[in-house]
Amino acid sequence: MSEPLPDRMQAVVVHGPEDYRLEEKDVPRPGPGEMLLRVEAVGVCASDLKCYHGAAKFWGDEHREPYVQVGRSPGHEFVGEVVAGDEEAFAHHRVAIGDRVACEQIVPCEECRYCRRGQYWMCGPHDMFGFKNFDGAMAEYVLVPIRARVHQVSKQLEPHHAAFAEPLSCALHAVERANISFEDTVVVAGCGPIGLGLILGAREKNPMNLIALDLDDDKLALGKACGADLTINIREEDAVARIKELTDGYGADVYLEGTGHPSAVGQGLNLLRKLGTYVEYSVFGSDVTVDWSIISDDKELDVLGAHLGPHCWPAAIKMLEDGKVPVEQICTHQFALADFQQALDLVGDTSGASVKVSLLPGRRG
Ligand SMILES: [Zn+2]
Ligand SMILES: [Zn+2]
Incomplete structure (x- = not known):
């Protein structure tokens, strides 16, 4: 059972370094095993900004392949509401229509040496929302493949607070390493x-x-x-x-x-x-x-x-739900999708004006 979906949506699209644009796109329709989320919030990461400014880590150089794809929507720190999908997807992720979920940024292949050993955060192909092979959440809707790792998050939290689960899980993994x-x-x-x-x-x-x-x-x-x-x-x-x-x-x-x-x-x-x-x-x-x-x-x-937040998402979400994170102070700025450029510029502002900057795709600019 799904709510009627609109045909078109707004999304930020990568055209090149320092060339991201707000565009109209078709709302993706989930295929077998896929779900669709209505994006509630997406955090802007320092890595999004480095990518925006053309860093070699993302655009490639003599030592590395490009990691970001032109035509893709960025955004890997997100929460959204499940609005469509099939029984296979819901059973696999143990969610239902109307649930709020966060997805891990990496979409593991489940076939490479690392994935087979449970070291999925080091997955060889390293598909990732917003960078490689999957559109991210700087859009009104985002498609979730069956290989994604999905976690439920309480609706009691403000959406941009809930989306802080991504950077927090990464930090918790680094702490575990220590x-x-x-x-x-x-x-x-x-x-x-x-x-x-x-x-x-x-x-x-x-x-x-x-x-x-x-x-x-x-x-x-x-x-x-x-x-x-x-x-x-x-x-x-x-x-x-x-x-x-x-x-x-x-x-x-x-x-x-x-x-x-x-x-x-x-x-x-x-x-x-x-x-x-x-x-x-x-x-x-x-x-x-x-x-x-x-x-x-x-x-x-x-x-x-330390890289990404493997096995730390449930702990990060619990810390947020338990009120242990001063999210009101950390999540300093929220923008509508149409104002994504302002959000990127603010993250790049080194004067210390912001901490966590988020986009709320449901908000009108
Ligand atoms: Zn991030
Ligand atoms: Zn893999």
Whole structure:
């Protein structure tokens, strides 16, 4: 049973770097095993902005294939209401018409070596909503293939708050990589959407001391609201010296990097103690150069990467539903679909005007 669907919808369409357009498109009709969502909210990610500005990670260079496709609608941080589909899809995803769901950004192939081992977030083909082979949610409707990973989310939440499940799940995965102990001093670099998620996740692990770093006092206040015990403005204070002072000269046990700024890498290596753990979540716009002998000879560090939010979506959604996330403060700006350019420009504004910017496709501009 489905509600009558309109024939046409508005959607943002990628034409090239710095050339995204609002267009009319046919509303997709779900085929066998597919469902259709009416998009309620979609977050604008830093990766969306990097893609918009033509970053090689998305558009390709001599080392990599292009990852974004012209003609596609972006948007991978979304929640929507199930409005159409067949019994196969509903049974597979365990949802019904009218439910609110979030989909993981990756659409795993379920056939490659990684997928077969349950390591679906490293899927070889790496199809993803909004980038590769599936349209994203910067549109009034989005099609959900059977291979998507779907999670129900409470309708009690504001839609743009619910859509924060995506960045939060990513941050929780990075926190899991760090294997935090009660005795640890944990340092989080950056109080943007990912950094705040890192703080929220690390708080749940209850380390002895949780320290947030940023350049902006308002962001640091948000870091505190997310559970940081202490904040350091690295514009005003030497973070390495301060953290050594707080740890009897040893340094931090764990460093979670969520800024994407090259200088945050050396900073982390320098403020960690010997045998410490460094977790990198960020995507960098350029190569980063550091003294690798800090990792080997000096400190024998564990340096770990983190990508996406595997097995962390239920926890992220629970934290949101339990009211543990100060979403009112994190989700600072919401725009209609027609105002997507303003939303992108605001995410790109480095003056610290916004934290999480979202589009609400149901809202008229
Ligand atoms: Zn994202
Ligand atoms: Zn795969």
